[in-house]
Amino acid sequence: MSAQNLLFDLPGPRARARHRVLAVVGVLLIAALVAGAVYLLRNELRWAMWRPFIDPVTWTAYLLPGLQATLTAAAISVVTSLVVGLLLGVGRLAAQPVVRAASGVLVEFFRAVPVLMMMVFAYYAFIYSGVLRGQAASLAGVVVGLTLYNGAVIAELVRSGVHALPKGQTEAGLAVGLTPGQTLRSILLPQAIRAMLPALVSQLIVVLKDTALGYLIVYAELLQRSQNLAANYGNIIVAFFVAGVIFVLINWALATLAHRLEAWLSTRQAGHVLHVAEGGAVLTGDETPAVR
Template sequence: MSAPVVLFDVPGPRARRTYRVVGVVAVLVLVALLVLVVRGLANPDDNQFTAEKWRPFLDPVTWTAYLLPGLVNTLKAAAIAVVLSVVVGLVLGVGRLSQSRVLRLVCGTYVEFFRSVPVLVMMIFSYYFAVFVVGITGDAASLFGVVAGLTLYNSAVIAELIRSGVHSLPRGQREAGLAVGLTPSQAMTAILLPQAVTAMLPSLLSQLVVILKDTALGYIINFSELIRGGQNLSTNFGNLIPTFIVLAAIFILINYSLTFLARLLERRLQRSAKGTPPPDPDDQAQVAPVGGGMGVGVL
């Protein structure tokens, strides 16, 4: 059975030809723009593609003093924000599905509010909250601002993913849990929530990649992440374009690795969800059923 189409109808032959033409034209336009950009950056006054601009990346000090410390801070902030976002998102998602109207209202207000506020605004607010209210200063305040901003926004998104995953399950799943004596909360945690997390796993992992990329916004509040390290490097050596090409390659490598691991995990979960293997005939009781006019036969 083919997968259901939710947003768009399946394109016909004419629409597919139109899509191909539009795609080819878009690629040609992008290539033309790329050529113009490269020609502009390769001007004789400040050629960004000379060997001299790339030579600093052969110096170990460039990596140990600029790029690697920023990469460590980026990964640290992303790891903390991922853990907090998943935990808070699960709690909020379950709260939005609670039987309590008050709890649903509180969790729904949180989700709708923080999904509507830009991440950068929440980072700035959290940073100044840490400085003027909590009393945190220096790099710790910047780290607090980045982690808090990412957690507030992405936990709300993850909560919606959890809620959507539970609603996508057949109603019989919950009814079966209630029929065997489980309470609504037990049916949620033991039956619905694990299946919802598995169903929404690709979207959840994509959101975790977004968290990693959004750590770059921390340069606004003086967080020493990878982008800021690259800016300091390009300021000292005058190689802005080569530096950001290297930074883009680092982000692509990390995000591709995360996506690859996510695909492996998704395939493994899909294989495990296909059901248990058929029972071994040697382990089954060798007793024939009793039927009308049939005797009991022990084989």
């Protein structure tokens, strides 16, 4: 019996009929809201506003370069966030109290400060120091902000993943003569990272979406390019709608990847049932005989 059956009674005929009615009413309400919005924005949604998107120049000069900039910032931020997250996560699990305290302060600070504030601070730090200029400073500001915030989130994932493991894993490592640091690196972290992979992939969606904040520090990502397109053709509603659809498609692909990865890991971690056949042969779950 499933946990759901233990906690809740299955809906009866009247409840199922009520749920169907509520679902139909909800769908009709949403359809009415969409129809009302389309009617109010009919002048902004006429064919003349969509025509620029059949021109290849719109894609080669605006949308595709913006998408490339978005993916570039997201890819760099993912790599740096993983490195920073693992370092801070291991630091929070270190045996030395000073390392644990310092890592904890950094994690809590970076989680508390808004991502946009860190982007703006890093951007102006690069500009005023003269280290970087132009789009390089904007890209660096986006990457720094995303790295610090998402690195802190990943550090918490690492810490919680290790703490979720059975205590016997740590005891077994210490029993065979490993130090606490060796036990963490050799036994606990590999298991925790495998368990965290779906959550880490899901965090990629957050990184990708937050690259749009680079718009405010003049980074020419997809949102910034869409605004430039709208300024030239006067179709801001349609331009932002198309940019939103692109974001949705990419995020949907990442979410699908996360779900498939989670299913694959569940299959890999599932055990095989052994059946003893006549004559002493051992049959695995796929009926492959093996000699005892």
